[in-house]
Amino acid sequence: SYALTQPPSLSVSAGQTxxxxxxxxxxxxxxASWYQQKPGQSPVLVIYQDVKRPSRIPDxxxxxxxxxxxxxxxxxxxxxxxxxxxCQAWDNxxxxxxxxxxxxxx
Amino acid sequence: QVQLQESGxxxxxxxxxxxxxxxxxxxxVNNGNYYWSWIRQPAGKGLxxxxxxxxxxxxxxxxxxxxxxxxxxxxxxxxxFLKVDSVTAADTAVYYCVREFRSGSGMFNYFDPWxxxxxxxxxx
Numbered sequence: 001s002y003a004l005t006q007p008p009s010l011s012v013s014a015g016q017t018x019x020x021x022x023x024x025x026x027x028x029x030x031x032a033s034w035y036q037q038k039p040g041q042s043p044v045l046v047i048y049q050d051v052k053r054p055s056r057i058p059d060x061x062x063x064x065x066x067x068x069x070x071x072x073x074x075x076x077x078x079x080x081x082x083x084x085x086x087c088q089a090w091d092n093x094x095x096x097x098x099x100x101x102x103x104x105x106x
Numbered sequence: 107q108v109q110l111q112e113s114g115x116x117x118x119x120x121x122x123x124x125x126x127x128x129x130x131x132x133x134x135v136n137n138g139n140y141y142w143s144w145i146r147q148p149a150g151k152g153l154x155x156x157x158x159x160x161x162x163x164x165x166x167x168x169x170x171x172x173x174x175x176x177x178x179x180x181x182x183x184x185x186x187f188l189k190v191d192s193v194t195a196a197d198t199a200v201y202y203c204v205r206e207f208r209s210g211s212g213m214f215n216y217f218d219p220w221x222x223x224x225x226x227x228x229x230x
Contacts (some may be wrong), residue, residue: 045218095155
């Protein structure tokens with residue numbers, strides 16, 4: 001079955017740029033979404049259709065899709081961005097999620 | 107703005123049926139721009155899409171769960187429902203009901219917003 005691969009963890013210093021990758025076969029031909037989940041909370045959509053950002057999400061969040069990898073970029077990372085991030089795409093009409101990346105802000 | 111709220115038993119015995127309700131407020135399940143999905147998350151683990159239903163009752167399930175899962179919708183009550191048969195400990199998870207933006211091709215679909223989630227434990 002289709003799989004999306006994310007690094008289990010990443011760390012970034014406050015104020016720096018965090019780059020979270022998500023890879024999968026032919027992912028460049030699909031459209032990805034990204035979800036942020038803080039401890040004890042429900043996931044929140046931060047990026048959809050690869051690059052679009054809901055109006056309530058700060059513009060420091062951005063997305064890209066190149067080749068077989070989609071990337072969530074957080075510019076000027078803040079302490080409140082510390083969370084788990086999940087990528088998601090569709091394969092044959094089935095939603096597939098990456099395993100998640102725990103972002104630690106130092 | 108639309109809000110979703112899960113409800114149902116927090117404890118289910120092995121081999122029995124898990125049944126959950128999602129109540130939608132601030133919007134209508136009859137809105138053809140959306141599907142209504144269920145997603146679960148075992149403690150400390152990732153997200154697993156279970157399936158979706160439309161307002162007309164059309165469903166799509168994750169193939170590995172298809173034999174045990176059923177979903178239904180009650181538009182008059184603005185609710186939709188999940189049943190999982192023959193549960194085991196592996197079905198223990200937080201279950202989320204979620205609105206799924208619906209695109210023509212399906213490739214552009216995304217999940218927003220999510221309910222607060224309800225923990226279901228399968229144990230005797």
